[in-house]
Amino acid sequence: MPIRVAIFEDNKLVRDSFEAILNGTDGFICTGSFSSCNSLVHDVKRSQPDVILMDIEMNGINGIEATKTIKQEFPSIKILIQTVFEDDDKVFSAICAGASGYMLKKTSxxxxxxxxxxxxxxxAPMSPGIASKVLTLFQKFAPPEPKSPDYESSNLSKREKEILLLMMEGDNFHAIAKKLFLSYDTVRTHVRSIYKKLHVASVNQAIVKAFKQRLI
Amino acid sequence: MPIRVAIFEDNKLVRDSFEAILNGTDGFICTGSFSSCNSLVHDVKRSQPDVILMDIEMNGINGIEATKTIKQEFPSIKILIQTVFEDDDKVFSAICAGASGYMLKKTSxxxxxxxxxxxxxxxAPMSPGIASKVLTLFQKFAPPEPKSPDYESSNLSKREKEILLLMMEGDNFHAIAKKLFLSYDTVRTHVRSIYKKLHVASVNQAIVKAFKQRLI
DNA sequence: TTGTGTATACCACAATTGAGTGAATTATTG
DNA sequence: CAATAATTCACTCAATTGTGGTATACACAA
Incomplete structure (x- = not known):
């Protein structure tokens, strides 16, 4: 079964060229190529791609907005950003929008x-310079090491913090058990101590409390 | 002028093999190979590398601590992390420590x-799975935009927003039904459409998404 | 007129979670 | 050393939640 690819790209020459290359390569099929994102959702629905090649510089809705929309509506579709520029802003926005890769147009x-x-x-393929930028941006934004005072004073043990964190990722108890190599019942026991310490009585409330108090 | 490379690696076999490969490749020279980070600063000073291949799993000072120290003492030296594992924690720490690349040991x-x-x-070369993890972590830690467009584009109806809000207060379905003068089953029906629109499958995940996207 | 989205409501079944109880092992600390 | 906390695991039972249907009614747009 070939990989289904859709193209969103301003330039007709580039667009047609991509389409030809994809259809001429074993294991790929171009199921749609579009010059704008004006009927984005409709176009994506029709072409049912696995991967979208998305030009970032387009008239009307730009590639980043389009990426956001697609990720919201079709989270499982992967998006490979294509751009001539490699400024921090664009890279940053594209990744936050949910892009899975970021290639310069000069790529062969x-x-x-x-x-x-x-x-x-x-x-997550990235042109070399891009990958480097991502790491730099990452270091810049990631580690403010928040650790609010409540985090320490909440008395949550290390294990309990781990589990609360995973709960805040949306994992259920089975998933947590698997990730931490614990038995299902052990996770439940820890969850109960978390509830006791935070004075709550459900996943629901624990997560809310954790978020509101910046506990994590 | 060849690229000067130093190796920090537990395993003698791997270490010697790397050294042989480097010295056997045009444009590279191994200027030092060490089995531990016990005399880290001294060793680095002596071998004056451009790039360091750093094993992450080592006795004594581990690769991440070593990376921090090196970046502190010799900021211009690039560090390529080598590891058998690819868990989020290690990737995250390594990048924050200042690594320039992250390759799995199974790499050819x-x-x-x-x-x-x-x-x-x-x-910033990264094994494919690693690069993907970095992007995910990036999205997780990036500062959320103050006015998230997702709020408008989430398409949640008024009723659905009300219910999501109450879920975010920690109310369960019965409590929500009571507060909004609805039947229990009606609340559940609304919750189902919320899940569909947010692409989630539990209270848990809906709340997390709502918080992270500043949906409410 | 038909389709789509919203709002309401019910039924049934499976899966997950909450709460009670018990118990073993390993830090940690007074 | 003894007390305490943390970590691990197990079993039960009830409550809540997740998911599949089905249904009526209203409003608005194609």
Whole structure:
């Protein structure tokens, strides 16, 4: 079963060229190519792609807005951003919008095909300079090491904090048990101590409390 | 002028093998290989590397601590992390510590050499799964935009927003029904449409999404 | 007129969670 | 050393939640 790819790209030449390359490569099929995002949701619904090649610089709705929309409506579709520029702002927005990869337009067709496959397989191909920017941005934004005073004073043990964190990721008890290599019942026991310490009585309330008090 | 590489690696076999490969490849020279980080600063000073291949799992000072120290003492030296594991925690810590790349140990020698060169040239090579994790972590930690467009585009109806809000107060379905003068089953029906629109499958995840996207 | 979305409500079954109780092992600390 | 907390696991039972249907009614747009 070939990888279904849709293209959103201003430039007709580039668009047609991509389409030709994809259809000419074993294991790929271009199920749609569009010059704008004006009927984005409709177009995506019709072409049912696994991966979308998204130009970032487009008239009307730009590639980043489009990426956000697509990720909201079709979270499982992977999006590979294509751009001529590599400024921090664009990279940052694209990733926050939910892009799975970020390639410069100067990339060779062969590498683009390879990147498309990598995206499809759950990877995150990025042109070298981009990857480096991402790491820098990451270091800049990630580790403010928040640890509010409540976090310490909440008396949650290390294990309990781990579990609360996973609860805040949306994991259920079975998933947590699996991730932490614990038995289901052990997780439930820990959850009960969390409830006791936070004075709550459900996942629901524990998460709310954790968020509101910036506990994590 | 060849790229000067130093190796920090527990396993003698792996260490010697890396050294042989580097010295056997044009454009590279191994200027030091060490089995621990016990005399880290001293060793780095002596070997004056451009790039360091750093094993993450080592006795004594581990690779992440070592990376921090090196980046502190010799900011211009690039560090390529090597690991067998790819859990979020390690990836996260390594990048925050200042690593320039993150390769799994199963990577082929050829790709490792290529990654070393890429690091030297200012890139950030990462094994596919790792790069993907980085993007995910990035999205997780990036500062949420103050006015999230998701609020408007979430398409939640008035009733659905009301109910989501009460869920975020920690109310259960019975409590919500009572507060809104609805039947228990009506609340559940609304909750189902909320899940559909937010692409989630539990109270748990709906609340997290609402908080993170500043939906309410 | 038909379709779509919203709001309301009910039934039934499966899965998950909450609460009670008990118990063993390993830190940690007074 | 003894007390305490943390961590681990198990079993039960009731309550809540998740998911599949089905149904009526209203409003608004194609």
């Amino acid at each position: 067709p062969a590498k683009l095909i390879e990147a498309t496959r990598e995206v499809y397989e759950g990877g | 020698p050829a790709k490792l050499i290529e990654a070393t060169r890429e690091v030297y040239e200012g890139g």
